[in-house]
Amino acid sequence: MSGADVVVRDLWFSYHAPQGETPALAGVSLRARPGEFVGIVGPSGCGKSTLFAVIAGLLRPERGQVAVDGQVVTGPRPDVAYMPQQDCLLEWRTVLDNALLGLEVRGLRTRERVARVRELLARSGLVGFEHRYPRQLSGGMRQRAALVRTLALEPRVVLLDEPFSAVDAQTRLLLEEEVGRALRERQATVLLVTHDIGEAVAMCDRVVVLSHRPARVKREYRIALGPAADHSPVAARRSSQFSEYFASIWSDLDVQVTHGGR
């Protein structure tokens, strides 16, 4: 299993309401090569979530298209997994049953796959918690369970939608490292939407900066932090290039004082 090639070509999308239409995407193009981590940052409300919904096949763009390995996306695909902002664990299901949700929906729940998901849970430090309920887990553990749920379908593309915004700062660093490692091991192609510039720079090979709504691609950065800092969020934040990228992206975002990022 290896990552897929994701090509986003000239996407346009508007929301229609009786009061008029709100343009959300105005010709967004970007590409994530197999196994590449691409961060997408933009001002709040710029249309990042819309972009993700289109890539996940949940929204049909008005113009343009998304292609995964050359195939145009027309609906949700089993090899594209989406990890939402909240962990979205279902509190009436055990951790194991939550992790198996995607397989169940796709009708792929077999004994071998259940065994593999159990192993994934074990490797994520959830040994002994398989039959617990989400409310008995800490925030970090819940997020790990959500990651296992994401990986259970062996996705070739993973869409991370601000996946660490609900946990505290230390857990966040830890999860960035763990999730990054897990996904790199699988050579998955990763698109990470975040408003945390540091997170994008530390985890990704490339960062795409979007403009204010309606979103266009404002600028792209290829991130090179040197071999020592590669893909370790903590080491990355120590490198001198890190703060240069950070400052540059910050000025691209053109954030108003009233809603500063972190």
Place this chain on the structure above:
Amino acid sequence: MLAALLCAWQGAADLGLVSAFLTSRPTAVAETIRRLAAQGQLWGNVAHTTLGTVVGFAAGTGIGVAIAALLWWSPFLARVFEPYLVVFNAIPKVALGPLFIVWLGTNIRAVMVMGVAITVVVAVVVVFAAFQQTDPARLTLLRSMGASRWQQFWLVVVPAAVPAIMAALKANVGLALVGAVTGEFLAGGRGLGYLIVYGGQVFDMNLVMASLTLLVALSTALYGAVSLVERAVRRRFAD
């Protein structure tokens, strides 16, 4: 508390502070219940009311949940029917009673339909509201996994609405009893509701009070049963 109240009631009636003719007294109530049992009139009437209530409750709540599901399924239907729902909710369902009697006759079917009419709207409104409040992020997650609307409904929407469904059950068990008793008021012939009306007409307050006592016992038992179900379900679907 209950014992003190009963003693006060008995004492006041015995001492002539209140007229025993108007208020009856606990010993007379107990005696009347015994007499009803001896005459073979107790269980038949209790069973009549119980059957009317349980069927009205089960059918009303079941139909209500089914309609709520249909409205969730089709936003178009929901838009069309919401105004009617509001109006039907505002009608005092008791006022429909004579209609049911004419349509169905003075029998237990009219009593049951009364229970259905009174419970169905509450179930629709409460459960539909709960369905609509399903966390959109969860639905998005399910859709990204390729889940059909059917799967979204059973995997997320229904389990998340279980607490609301339980609340509707609790409210409806009381309402169904109101429906059954009102139905018996109108239909006559059998049931605790009929005994109350009959007792009132012949100024037999012992009979009225005895029937009320039986009603209280019945509603307590039904409410207890629903609470048991709720506790069992809560354990499984707790937040």
